[in-house]
Amino acid sequence: MKKIFAYIVAVTLLSLSAVTSHAVDAPARKLVSLFDAGKRVGPSTGMDACARCASASAFLKSEILKKTGYAFKGKGSDIVIKIVPENEVRGPEGYAISHEDGRVVLRAGSEAGALYGARALMNTLEKDPQGFYFRKATIEDFPGIRIRALHLPLISDASYMKEVITRAALLRFNTVIIMADDMVVYHSHPELARKGALPMETLEEIVAHARGLGLNVIPEIQLLTHQTDLFKTAHPSLMLNAHTYDPDKEEVFRIVFDLIDELADVFSPEYFHIGHDEVWGVHWATKPAVKDKDRVLNFDAYARHINRVQEYLKRKNIKTIIWGDMFLHPSMFTEMAWKQLHGTDGFDNALGLISKEVVIADYHYYDTSDFSTMKFFQKKGFKVFGSTFDKKNNIFSFARYALKLEEPPLGMISTTWFHMTRMEKQIIDDIIGWSAEAYWDPMSQWK
Numbered sequence: 001m002k003k004i005f006a007y008i009v010a011v012t013l014l015s016l017s018a019v020t021s022h023a024v025d026a027p028a029r030k031l032v033s034l035f036d037a038g039k040r041v042g043p044s045t046g047m048d049a050c051a052r053c054a055s056a057s058a059f060l061k062s063e064i065l066k067k068t069g070y071a072f073k074g075k076g077s078d079i080v081i082k083i084v085p086e087n088e089v090r091g092p093e094g095y096a097i098s099h100e101d102g103r104v105v106l107r108a109g110s111e112a113g114a115l116y117g118a119r120a121l122m123n124t125l126e127k128d129p130q131g132f133y134f135r136k137a138t139i140e141d142f143p144g145i146r147i148r149a150l151h152l153p154l155i156s157d158a159s160y161m162k163e164v165i166t167r168a169a170l171l172r173f174n175t176v177i178i179m180a181d182d183m184v185v186y187h188s189h190p191e192l193a194r195k196g197a198l199p200m201e202t203l204e205e206i207v208a209h210a211r212g213l214g215l216n217v218i219p220e221i222q223l224l225t226h227q228t229d230l231f232k233t234a235h236p237s238l239m240l241n242a243h244t245y246d247p248d249k250e251e252v253f254r255i256v257f258d259l260i261d262e263l264a265d266v267f268s269p270e271y272f273h274i275g276h277d278e279v280w281g282v283h284w285a286t287k288p289a290v291k292d293k294d295r296v297l298n299f300d301a302y303a304r305h306i307n308r309v310q311e312y313l314k315r316k317n318i319k320t321i322i323w324g325d326m327f328l329h330p331s332m333f334t335e336m337a338w339k340q341l342h343g344t345d346g347f348d349n350a351l352g353l354i355s356k357e358v359v360i361a362d363y364h365y366y367d368t369s370d371f372s373t374m375k376f377f378q379k380k381g382f383k384v385f386g387s388t389f390d391k392k393n394n395i396f397s398f399a400r401y402a403l404k405l406e407e408p409p410l411g412m413i414s415t416t417w418f419h420m421t422r423m424e425k426q427i428i429d430d431i432i433g434w435s436a437e438a439y440w441d442p443m444s445q446w447k
Contacts (some may be wrong), residue, residue, distance in 0.1 A: 003135055005160075017321065020083065029030050029341060029441055031261065032135050036226070037126075037128065037133045037135065037136065038099045038104070038124075038135055038136030038137065039099060039102070039103070039104045039133060039136075041064065041068060041131070041313035042070060042127070042135045043070050043071075043073075043130065043156055044079045045070065045072055045076070046072065046075050046076025046078050047060065047061070047072055047075075047078065047079045047401075048076070048079070048080045048084045049078075049079070049080075049081040049259055050083055050433070051079065052110075052114070052186070053081040053114045055094065055111060055114070055115055055355065056081050056106070056108070056111070056114035056115045056117065056118040057081055057118075057121070059115060059122075060072075060079065060081075060118050060121065060147070063269055064122075064125070064170075064278075064393055065124050065244070065418040068125075073388070075265070076104055078102075078103055078104065079103070079116070080103055080104070080106065081106045081114055081117075082105075083107075083108055083109070083110065083111075084107045084108070084109065084350040088381055089107055089108060089109045089113060089142060090094055090109075090140075090142035090198050091127075091133070091138070091142050091146075091305065092109040092110040092112065092113060093115075093141070093142060093143050093172075094108070094113055094140075094141065094142030094175070095109070095113040095116055095139075095141055095142070096117070096139065096141075096187070097117055097120060097124075097137060097138070097139040098138050099134075104121065106118065106121060106135055111379055112174065113142075115139070117141070118295065119170075121139075123136065125277050133260055141372045142215070143172070143333040143440050143441075144399070144401060144403045144439070144440060144441055145402065145403065145409075145411055145440070145442065146260055146408070146410065146411050147175050147216075147385070148172065148173045148174050148175065148411060148412060148414075148435075148436070149173065149175035149176065149177050149314060149412065149413045150165075150168040150173045150175070150176050150414050150432065151176075151179065151220075151413050151414060151415040152162075152164060152175070152176060152177065152178055152179065152420055153183070153416070153417065153421050154179060154181070154184060154198065154203070154206075155180055155341065155420060155423070156183070156197070156198060156393070157199060158202050158205065158206055160423060161206050161306045162206060162209045163209050164420070165209060165213065165215065166209075166213060166431070167429070168215070168436070169210075169213035169214060170217065171432060171433065171436035173215065173432075173439075174212050174215060174216060174437075175215060175216045175217070175218060176215050176216075177207065177217075177218040177219075177413065178203075178207070178210075178217065178219060178267075179220040179221070179222065179273070180219060180220065180263060180445045181220075181221060181222055181230055182194045183196075183204075184198050184200055185197050185198070185199050185200060186200065186258070186259055186260040186262050187200060188259070188261070188262055188442050189259065189276035192228070192230055192234050192235040192255075192259075193237075197249075200220075200262065207266055211416045214268065215409055216269075217269065217274055218267070218270075218271045218272065218273055218321070219269055220272070220274070220275065221256075221273075221274070221275065221303045221308060222274075222277075223256060223276065223278075223305075224244060224247060224274075224275070224279075224297075224302070224305050225244055225276060225277060225279050225297075226273060226277075227243055227245045231245045231252075232256075233287075234377045235251075235255070237249060238255075240295050240296075240297060241281065241294050241295050241296065241297075242278050243280035243281075243286070244281075244296075244297050244372055247297075247302075247305040247427060248303065256309065260313065261270065263267040264318060267424070269318055270318065270319060270361065271318065271319045272313050272319070272320060272339065273322070273361070274306075274309055274313075274320060274322055274393060275323060276302070276323055276326065277297075277322075277326065278325065279326055279347065280296070280297075281303065282297070282326070282342060282347055283296070283342045284338075284339070284342065284344075297332075297436070299326075299350040300347070300350075301375070302326065302347065303350040303354050305354075306320075306322060306354045306355075307353075310355050310357065310358050313329065314357065316331065318428055319359055320357070320359060321358075321359045321360075321385065322359075322361065322428075323358040323361050323363060324362045324363070324373065324384075325340055325342040325343070325348060325361075325363065326343050326347045327348055328341040328342065328348065328373055328376075329341060329343040329344060329347075329348040330344070332348070333370060333373060333376075335368075335369070335370040336372075336373070337364070337366035337368050338364060339366065340366065351380060352380075357380045358382065359383045359384070360377050360382045360383070360385070361384075361385045361386075361413055362374045362377055362384050362385065362386055362387065362409075363386075363388070363415070364386070364389065364392070364394060365389035365390075365412075365415075366391065366394065367391050367394045368394065371398050371401040371402075373385070374402065374409060375411055376403060376414060378405075378409075383409075383410050383414050384409045385411050386399070386401075386409050386411075386412045387408055387412070387413040387414075387415055388412065388415065388435060389414075389431075390414070390419065390427060390430070390431050392430075395414070395431075395434045395435055395438045396437075396442065398438075399412055399439055399442035400438075400442040400443060402442070403443070410438045411439075412438075414431060414432065414435035414439070416428055416431055419431065
């Protein structure tokens with residue numbers, strides 16, 4: 001995970017006011033023992049923080065000043081923050097808080113873990129007639145899911161984008177996926193931008209904001225499918241039908257690779273999400289609209305397109321993510337919600353034609369008890385993310401399934417889709433809150 005020394009300055013002092021109208025309590029901790037009054041806090045309280053703990057130290061000093069009026073100037077060891085070997089705290093994002101010999105000691109596996117621990121420590125700050133104190137506590141905490149990603153369609157309100165990203169960071173997401181599509185003005189192809197699209201420089205600011213909060217940032221462009229949002233208006237001659245561009249036209253790849261290059265320069269990502277879901281004319285909701293004159297994508301062309309884009313990204317040392325719905329035939333998973341199993345018309349055969357280096361995002365958006373598609377993809381040799389949407393029970397159930405797998409997935413992706421484009425703020429807050437809790441501690445008892 002990238003270093004997050006700028007985290008608390010950006011979040012607490014500049015951005016937190018934008019989200020204080022909503023609950024931002026950290027997700028539940030795994031082991032907590034609370035006792036009576038512990039370490040007293042006063043003007044002479046000192047803090048000893050390692051160099052890598054600078055952001056956690058800054059956070060504590062800022063929060064304590066706001067809540068008590070005390071500005072820490074002492075250099076004692078009343079509060080100790082240190083980075084320890086990861087195995088001592090169950091991984092890089094794990095942390096432990098204890099009270100030892102009159103001191104509060106925060107141990108963490110990384111800068112991120114130190115910040116998570118600092119927030120947890122602040123939750124134990126209380127006041128009695130004698131003043132402020134940290135309640136004596138033993139806390140051990142670590143995430144159940146390694147990569148905890150929030151998926152956001154890019155919208156024209158850059159301020160709200162930053163607000164949502166800030167909230168995600170506060171609730172311990174460590175990754176954000178930004179689906180750019182036609183909502184940014186590409187320097188190489190400005191003709192693709194829709195009305196209200198953001199300048200590329202504004203997208204750069206959003207990405208920098210996310211990085212400053214310690215988040216890894218992944219770009220997405222919906223390629224091949226859903227092209228009413230990208231190719232259709234500007235390049236109708238390159239379309240196979242009204243919703244899919246023609247992957248047999250070489251001009252398509254000149255444009256696609258230009259777009260990838262621009263976003264790769266802005267994001268410098270480890271992963272790049274290229275969509276590929278819900279092929280028009282194959283997907284159950286669009287099949288009735290197909291006329292005799294319409295051309296519908298076949299699974300061979302679908303697989304070839306994935307492989308060509310994946311090979312291009314690989315040369316840039318970037319891993320490819322795609323949605324997994326088009327590989328799943330309803331007959332294969334009879335206990336599962338069929339509306340998200342779109343691999344009819346032979347498309348389930350495409351899975352055997354694509355590179356095993358492609359990462360599959362296996363989405364389940366409906367309440368179900370069967371998430372076995374994740375294990376199915378793993379057995380076929382693919383790395384997998386799980387993905388959820390706006391159903392609370394489903395979010396927790398899928399995260400629990402993922403946690404219990406013999407081979408854990410790479411992570412989980414929380415999508416917001418049209419709720420984000422409509423700026424349905426309460427629903428977005430709910431999605432982020434539920435997913436943060438479920439991804440951090442899938443076995444927690446949610447309310």
